[in-house]
Amino acid sequence: xxxxxxxxxxxxxxxxxxxxxxxxxxxxxxxxxxxxxxxxxxxxxxxxxxxxxxxxxxxxxxxxxxxxxxxxxxxxxxxxxxxxxxxxxxxxxxxxxxxxxxxxxxxxxxxxxxxxxxxxxxxxxxxxxxxxxxxxxxxxxxxxxxxxxxxxxxxxxxxxxxxxxxxxxxxxxxxxxxxxxxxxxxxxxxxxxxxxxxxxxxxxxxxxxxxxxxxxxxxxxx
Amino acid sequence: xxxxxxxxxxxxxxxxxxxxxxxxxxxxxxxxxxxxxxxxxxxxxxxxxxxxxxxxxxxxxxxxxxxxxxxxxxxxxxxxxxxxxxxxxxxxxxxxxxxxxxxxxxxxxxxxxxxxxxxxxxxxxxxxxxxxxxxxxxxxxxxxxxxxxxxxxxxxxxxxxxxxxxxxxxxxxxxxxxxxxxxxxxxxxxxxxxxxxxxxxxxxxxxxxxxxxxxxxxxxxx
Amino acid sequence: xxxxxxxxxxxxxxxxxxxxxxxxxxxxxxxxxxxxxxxxxxxxxxxxxxxxxxxxxxxxxxxxxxxxxxxxxxxxxxxxxxxxxxxxxxxxxxxxxxxxxxxxxxxxxxxxxxxxxxxxxxxxxxxxxxxxxxxxxxxxxxxxxxxxxxxxxxxxxxxxxxxxxxxxxxxxxxxxxxxxxxxxxxxxxxxxxxxxxxxxxxxxxxxxxxxxxxxxxxxxxx
Amino acid sequence: xxxxxxxxxxxxxxxxxxxxxxxxxxxxxxxxxxxxxxxxxxxxxxxxxxxxxxxxxxxxxxxxxxxxxxxxxxxxxxxxxxxxxxxxxxxxxxxxxxxxxxxxxxxxxxxxxxxxxxxxxxxxxxxxxxxxxxxxxxxxxxxxxxxxxxxxxxxxxxxxxxxxxxxxxxxxxxxxxxxxxxxxxxxxxxxxxxxxxxxxxxxxxxxxxxxxxxxxxxxxxx
Numbered sequence: 001x002x003x004x005x006x007x008x009x010x011x012x013x014x015x016x017x018x019x020x021x022x023x024x025x026x027x028x029x030x031x032x033x034x035x036x037x038x039x040x041x042x043x044x045x046x047x048x049x050x051x052x053x054x055x056x057x058x059x060x061x062x063x064x065x066x067x068x069x070x071x072x073x074x075x076x077x078x079x080x081x082x083x084x085x086x087x088x089x090x091x092x093x094x095x096x097x098x099x100x101x102x103x104x105x106x107x108x109x110x111x112x113x114x115x116x117x118x119x120x121x122x123x124x125x126x127x128x129x130x131x132x133x134x135x136x137x138x139x140x141x142x143x144x145x146x147x148x149x150x151x152x153x154x155x156x157x158x159x160x161x162x163x164x165x166x167x168x169x170x171x172x173x174x175x176x177x178x179x180x181x182x183x184x185x186x187x188x189x190x191x192x193x194x195x196x197x198x199x200x201x202x203x204x205x206x207x208x209x210x211x212x213x214x215x216x217x218x219x220x221x222x
Numbered sequence: 223x224x225x226x227x228x229x230x231x232x233x234x235x236x237x238x239x240x241x242x243x244x245x246x247x248x249x250x251x252x253x254x255x256x257x258x259x260x261x262x263x264x265x266x267x268x269x270x271x272x273x274x275x276x277x278x279x280x281x282x283x284x285x286x287x288x289x290x291x292x293x294x295x296x297x298x299x300x301x302x303x304x305x306x307x308x309x310x311x312x313x314x315x316x317x318x319x320x321x322x323x324x325x326x327x328x329x330x331x332x333x334x335x336x337x338x339x340x341x342x343x344x345x346x347x348x349x350x351x352x353x354x355x356x357x358x359x360x361x362x363x364x365x366x367x368x369x370x371x372x373x374x375x376x377x378x379x380x381x382x383x384x385x386x387x388x389x390x391x392x393x394x395x396x397x398x399x400x401x402x403x404x405x406x407x408x409x410x411x412x413x414x415x416x417x418x419x420x421x422x423x424x425x426x427x428x429x430x431x432x433x434x435x436x437x438x439x440x441x442x443x444x
Numbered sequence: 445x446x447x448x449x450x451x452x453x454x455x456x457x458x459x460x461x462x463x464x465x466x467x468x469x470x471x472x473x474x475x476x477x478x479x480x481x482x483x484x485x486x487x488x489x490x491x492x493x494x495x496x497x498x499x500x501x502x503x504x505x506x507x508x509x510x511x512x513x514x515x516x517x518x519x520x521x522x523x524x525x526x527x528x529x530x531x532x533x534x535x536x537x538x539x540x541x542x543x544x545x546x547x548x549x550x551x552x553x554x555x556x557x558x559x560x561x562x563x564x565x566x567x568x569x570x571x572x573x574x575x576x577x578x579x580x581x582x583x584x585x586x587x588x589x590x591x592x593x594x595x596x597x598x599x600x601x602x603x604x605x606x607x608x609x610x611x612x613x614x615x616x617x618x619x620x621x622x623x624x625x626x627x628x629x630x631x632x633x634x635x636x637x638x639x640x641x642x643x644x645x646x647x648x649x650x651x652x653x654x655x656x657x658x659x660x661x662x663x664x665x666x
Numbered sequence: 667x668x669x670x671x672x673x674x675x676x677x678x679x680x681x682x683x684x685x686x687x688x689x690x691x692x693x694x695x696x697x698x699x700x701x702x703x704x705x706x707x708x709x710x711x712x713x714x715x716x717x718x719x720x721x722x723x724x725x726x727x728x729x730x731x732x733x734x735x736x737x738x739x740x741x742x743x744x745x746x747x748x749x750x751x752x753x754x755x756x757x758x759x760x761x762x763x764x765x766x767x768x769x770x771x772x773x774x775x776x777x778x779x780x781x782x783x784x785x786x787x788x789x790x791x792x793x794x795x796x797x798x799x800x801x802x803x804x805x806x807x808x809x810x811x812x813x814x815x816x817x818x819x820x821x822x823x824x825x826x827x828x829x830x831x832x833x834x835x836x837x838x839x840x841x842x843x844x845x846x847x848x849x850x851x852x853x854x855x856x857x858x859x860x861x862x863x864x865x866x867x868x869x870x871x872x873x874x875x876x877x878x879x880x881x882x883x884x885x886x887x888x
Binding site (some may be wrong): 014015018019021022023025026027028029030032034036037040050051052053054055056059070073077080081084088211212213 | 678685689793
């Protein structure tokens with residue numbers, strides 16, 4: 001296949017993947033529902049508070065949804081940035097690469113489900129329910145981290161898909177950094193058996209770390 | 223029309239189609255709904271089980287939705303890959319091609335409906351309802367397979383839309399492979415009259431086969 | 445502005461517009477809801493029919509939703525094709541053009557609302573309700589047709605935005621064809637006062653005509 | 667990094683951002699729900715009006731949703747146009763820029779929430795509730811205006827990300843115009859404490875002003 005066609009090919013896979021990332025990240029907000037007037041008025045009657053206060057309380061009750069939203073937004077954005085990095089070093093795709101990419105996209109489109117599950121059971125559920133929700137959330141994060149790792153390892157294996165003359169040292173450096181993602185999510189998954197809050201804490205720490213990593217100047221893109 | 227304008231033209235049709243594919247594939251997850259806290263607590267009361275167990279059961283009850291989700295995700299991804307293949311060999315579009323492409327896109331955007339129907343009636347419905355749902359799902363799959371076949375046949379007919387100098391032998395080879403899709407879905411449609419499970423089994427087998435086909439090295443993209 | 449930057453500029457406006465078209469056309473399906481098991485079982489009890497028959501009847505009851513879906517899908521696709529045509533003849537954009545384009549996009553994103561309204565009241569509503577729904581649907585179609593006409597007129601006015609050396613005769617020819625869209629939708633709007641079915645009939649005829657127009661060979665794209 | 671790779675890089679960030687803008691702007695309509703037949707018929711019984719009149723009244727009751735929709739549509743479109751402007755003057759991105767861009771995108775995807783909140787409480791809520799909703803809406807607008815300002819300031823700082831030879835005078839001119847956005851939204855936020863209607867009025871005036879600004883010829887794009 002001539003170089004220009006291969007470029008068009010990877011370009012289209014990248015554009016399709018970007019579309020899926022952009023939609024998945026935007027759909028997350030659909031699970032953040034506005035409290036209805038009648039619910040708020042019921043709270044006014046039940047607690048004898050001012051109507052504005054009741055709405056403010058109801059909005060405050062959405063904190064698990066907001067927290068889950070922020071974590072999952074960060075996860076998708078970080079995967080997108082790294083996915084972007086993978087496509088920056090390859091010059092062509094093959095069927096197996098498309099399969100691994102498809103698997104990653106599937107897991108990304110699923111993210112709204114564990115996000116909504118965690119939001120529903122983090123504050124409203126009993127501790128046993130919260131544990132199940134945290135296991136699903138961290139377990140899904142683990143699957144994504146492994147799927148990305150598989151995609152990355154396949155992309156760099158033997159240099160078959162790589163741009164000619166790409167700097168091997170920088171790939172090794174990136175490879176070292178990516179190594180820790182699956183391990184950290186696996187830890188979060190295990191912690192959910194002990195205490196769900198620790199599991200959510202690790203997921204949150206990962207989301208924050210990866211979001212601010214570049215900003216704090218640890219990565220440079222020259 | 224100069225070559226560069228024709229390229230921009232097919233590029234825009236391809237990009238629009240990709241957008242539709244990406245959205246349709248991402249919207250599928252919206253039908254996978256998180257069990258509500260009150261439903262789970264009702265189950266706790268009814269069955270006297272631990273609250274975490276009850277949530278796990280409720281999540282397990284979602285298996286028809288997960289199965290339908292996975293099948294339809296695979297269907298859309300496979301159509302996207304093949305659609306991609308069609309645009310890789312054409313150099314221009316015409317009005318009839320746009321019509322067939324529009325018909326295919328319409329059928330793809332409809333996929334969430336038969337998917338949700340199958341999920342709703344696969345386990346919760348009586349067998350007569352399951353049969354109707356399987357007929358709709360396999361029937362819709364048949365329509366998509368035929369629409370793709372029409373698009374493909376139109377694209378290669380007389381070489382009018384093809385890139386100059388494209389390898390006819392490889393087109394014939396692809397043509398032979400595409401021949402089986404409509405037949406297989408028609409079989410799944412017919413089987414739904416006999417037993418819905420067999421119909422779903424064929425649809426599932428098709429989704430798995432097409433997903434792993436390239437991975438198993440049967441197709442090579444050089 | 446150098447030519448290449450102007451091209452990138454129109455390219456980005458076109459890509460953003462295409463994204464909006466692709467999402468609006470795919471979201472339409474969200475209003476086609478699967479009948480729930482309990483509704484179907486209630487019908488089984490009420491009418492003493494087989495469970496499969498009851499589901500088939502319930503699916504048949506969705507015909508107004510399917511009809512509205514098909515019409516609106518065709519409307520968005522036709523606008524997309526024509527929008528595409530506008531961008532094929534311009535070489536740059538300006539602020540007023542962006543404003544008219546934004547207005548058209550806004551009207552396109554609104555389409556799911558009149559579509560759902562028409563579907564809800566075409567068969568379930570009383571005739572007075574159907575009339576209101578048909579007025580809204582045809583009225584919205586009229587607004588879209590006028591917005592497109594404004595965009596098109598602005599694009600070709602004085603040749604300011606046009607590609608240099610573009611064939612004026614072909615623009616005049618297209619201009620003649622576009623002239624009828626607003627008039628036809630205005631007719632559909634007026635007919636809704638007399639009888640809503642006639643209004644829907646005109647909208648349907650327009651959708652069918654524009655969809656098949658190219659296919660029937662009346663337009664050639666060379 | 668060679669120039670062509672840097673261009674591809676900013677191009678992909680721009681395309682991803684455009685996808686998010688396009689989806690967020692199209693999802694807004696999902697909060698505009700069609701009145702159900704049974705609600706309308708209940709109104710017919712309660713007020714003894716014709717069925718068509720009852721539907722027209724119910725549609726009229728949606729005015730807060732329509733107003734909120736129009737304001738938020740305009741906000742997203744204006745951010746998109748300005749975002750577009752930022753990418754028109756930069757030649758590369760870095761990690762901190764990606765972080766600020768990600769923050770802006772997050773705030774944009776959240777827009778459907780304050781929009782639905784304002785629509786729910788503008789007419790149906792008591793004045794205390796409307797105040798809270800207006801505070802959230804204007805507060806969110808303020809965050810977006812500041813996030814955009816941060817992105818813009820970072821992009822032009824020291825000329826690190828700028829296209830070589832870009833006209834500093836025109837950047838200073840744009841910089842002066844962008845200065846007022848955060849201030850105006852902060853004013854709207856403060857006014858919500860006094861009277862929510864004034865706050866909404868300012869937000870509406872801003873949306874209208876920014877939408878028509880270019881159209882009225884105050885900005886020229888040469």
